[in-house]
Amino acid sequence: MDESFAAVEYVVHTIARTAVDNETYFGDLDAVVGDGDFGYSMARGFEIVLAGWDDIDRSDVGTFLKKIALTITGRIGGTSGPIWGTAFLRAGSVAGDRTAVTADDAVAMLRAAIEGIKARGQSDVGDKTLLDALVPAVDRLAAELAAGADGQRALDAAAMTARERAEATRELIAKRGRAAYTGERSIGTLDAGAVAVAVMAERVAGGWADHATPHTSSEEAP
Amino acid sequence: MDESFAAVEYVVHTIARTAVDNETYFGDLDAVVGDGDFGYSMARGFEIVLAGWDDIDRSDVGTFLKKIALTITGRIGGTSGPIWGTAFLRAGSVAGDRTAVTADDAVAMLRAAIEGIKARGQSDVGDKTLLDALVPAVDRLAAELAAGADGQRALDAAAMTARERAEATRELIAKRGRAAYTGERSIGTLDAGAVAVAVMAERVAGGWADHATPHTSSEEAP
Amino acid sequence: MKKFVNDPKRFVPEMLQGIALANPDTLRYVPDYNLIMRADAPRDDKVSIVQGSGSGHEPAHVMVVGKGMLDAACPGDVFSAPPMDYVLETSKLLNTPKGVLHLINNYTGDRMAFDMGRELAEAEGVTIRTVVVDDDVAVKDSTYTVGRRGVAGNFFVIKAVGAASEQGADLDELVRIGDKVNSVTRTMGMALTSCTPPAKGSPLFELGEDEMEMGVGIHGEPGRRREKLADANAIVDELLEAVVTDLPYERGDNVALMINGLGGTPISELYILYGRAHQQLADRGITVGRNYVGEYCTSLDMAGVSLTLVKLDDELVSLFAAPAEIAIRTF
């Protein structure tokens, strides 16, 4: 398997791991002005991804991501199932039958994921959702790579942007999701989805140096 | 009206006043191992006695007490309505058409009230009820009077006994009333009815010196 | 106090007024005696069935007045038996040539009020018989001479005598049926929280975050034992063991199983408890022929549950299946 397939595996695995590890934290964030289910929903879906990790079809990157998308939409309810499922599905469609992924491919896949989320959620930057962290982070990643940065530097920069913009969701009024019903009262609170994106980006960047190490489910046993 | 009729009025009025003033206290005592309604029940019944105070038929002491008994059984539910209603009824029966009441009469009326409570409640001293304060207090009153004490001294002694014995209900297991269901767990708690008798006795003794002052309902307005 | 209440002293009358406004065609409300009665009662061809008790146990009993159930309920204040006068006046208003049946739960206050009220009503020519309900296994007869309490099992007594009286049964027959239902009915309850009587404004007792009270009654009186909070299955198993072994209910028995919420427990949780109880009974070879999951006899806003078993025979199966129309039948 190409090393860059392993990078895809690493990113997906880190996202899944982060969702499972932060069930309580993400749930508490969603409880402030939402309904508190975000952490639970994400953890229940991604723990199934992790449990079946070794057996996911790895014929090509597209198949791999689409299988994961199906697990997510099959198990995660609420808004997050369709949103995250769509994101993985769209990224997988761009990857298609590739078994290796370039930096440009990665950016294209992320952009497709973003378009999928916007379409599915009828939402955009500024609505106080995960898009408020994800979109600027991907822009930053693309800009750094275009400027010639290596993977580590580009990821570090993207993670920093994700965190800054997640923090900045405090200033926004929620226009989507359960939090939207509280209107002005949502000002001053963090968006749970945006924070999740920031934590995931930080963990992806933080472990990037070692990402060639294979990730097997046996390693995950406590 | 004979001065000793005024004494009956004074005692009844003090009992009623005490019940109304201590609604919360008596209720809290009943809440510990009972169901918390004792204070409420007593207050609701005796506030009607006070509200109609001036209009109660005072043809004779028996009529006066029986009218009050009817108000009590008509309005107070729970165990207390029948218990206290019976007590007033039996005391009234002994008083009959008297318009004056001697010390001996008073003791006989109280003894009749006690017999009524025992019969109605199928209860006796030692069951952790108001009888545990009332019976020894009346015995003490009778003994003091027999030994030649004046009203004030006899009442003071009776009140002291009532208080001691009310306190001593802590050591008893409740065998009657809602508290009985908690069995051994009732040990260590005060019986609400016994404490009510003690407080009433203390207030009767405390105001005895001035008891000739007429008690009208207008005086009760806050 | 987190309650929907205006003047706490008007809690019971305002509730009764609401019931009356919601059921103008079928119920009649007599404010003077806290009385809720069927609009078509008393009927010459039917024994009138009356239950009194303290309030705070809704739907028992003011909301189970109707065809096939009670003809009237006369509640007292919250957790207080009705004053004797209410019993007397209710009995007189419900008098019929076939007589009046008093259903009472076995508590000192209720027994006194009904004894006195009955005596006076009989003196005025009303024929009355009484069935006492005492289904609570948490209270042991032998130790405490007041005897077992009447709790959620009263629903089954009401349902059976209500059905039989619609079919024309006379007073003696109703007493036989009521006593029989009571004799094969056992209940045990427990609480996760206390309840808050409106007039008191604070909880009757305090339970720690990790405590529960086994054997509570329906008046917020504490139970027999405070235990460490357990999971749903363990709670069901403890209640079931106490109830099953008391009658006892045996392999081959056909039973009605009631999971009764005490007022603050959502119905989702009651069905979790039901599932466990049903399966545990199956494991003991006991068949659940009828089931009841919901609120039947509550303790204000208490979070808690009681579990009731009734041993069924053909007569009870048919009486329990008979139609009934009550104030809270809302779907």
Added chain:
Amino acid sequence: MKKFVNDPKRFVPEMLQGIALANPDTLRYVPDYNLIMRADAPRDDKVSIVQGSGSGHEPAHVMVVGKGMLDAACPGDVFSAPPMDYVLETSKLLNTPKGVLHLINNYTGDRMAFDMGRELAEAEGVTIRTVVVDDDVAVKDSTYTVGRRGVAGNFFVIKAVGAASEQGADLDELVRIGDKVNSVTRTMGMALTSCTPPAKGSPLFELGEDEMEMGVGIHGEPGRRREKLADANAIVDELLEAVVTDLPYERGDNVALMINGLGGTPISELYILYGRAHQQLADRGITVGRNYVGEYCTSLDMAGVSLTLVKLDDELVSLFAAPAEIAIRTF
């Protein structure tokens, strides 16, 4: 957490299992898709009516499956819309020649799951139409583009289309009826306490002893405004004013009035609220033609209430009066 629960992750399946055990003859449970359906569904001569939503609103919707109500409910986890797959599989299982009606409450998650599930089911040959319920006046359409929420008013939509489909109405007719009911239905809710989702184990929000939350939804999401705790009458008056002026309901109107408990409020208190609402409507010249007092759409163990009005016409009066048989019809 004071709850009857074993493993919080098994909260929903254990509840569904309990419902299935309690209704072996009338309901079928398909664990893979959290699906509760009528045992006799699908029927060739009847549109299948399906509602999905998050769990935690019981009896909505898993306990209102039955004759004259839903043919199936597919709930998600507590407060989470069902996964799209559940919607797809449920739609396929309930497929009939007359088609399938999806009822959904207007939330992003529910709309997404049902849009996606419908698309896939249609691709497999299932004919589906959708009615969206959005009765909550606490959310103003204009300001927040997600639109009003669907809350307790969904009961009336279910009841009306359930009755009509029993009578043979086709899919278009059911959509007409459902949309019509929704268009004349308005609700507003408020909470005295938060609720505690089993998986979270602590209250979703904290309310002070003297605070209440006006305009809460049914997911424990906070309301639009926190206010000082008021008495029962003042609360009713505020809810009623918001609801009445929204449609608006006018002098001479005949309405259905629902006082819906949110899970932790005893029915005694609901009747106090009912009495006030009934009288205040009478003062406005509005007649309560039908009333509903109890729990229809809850938010776990939240102490709180919602008030719903439906403007009645002859068609709705007759549909609401039609018979229904549901899992929780227990008396």
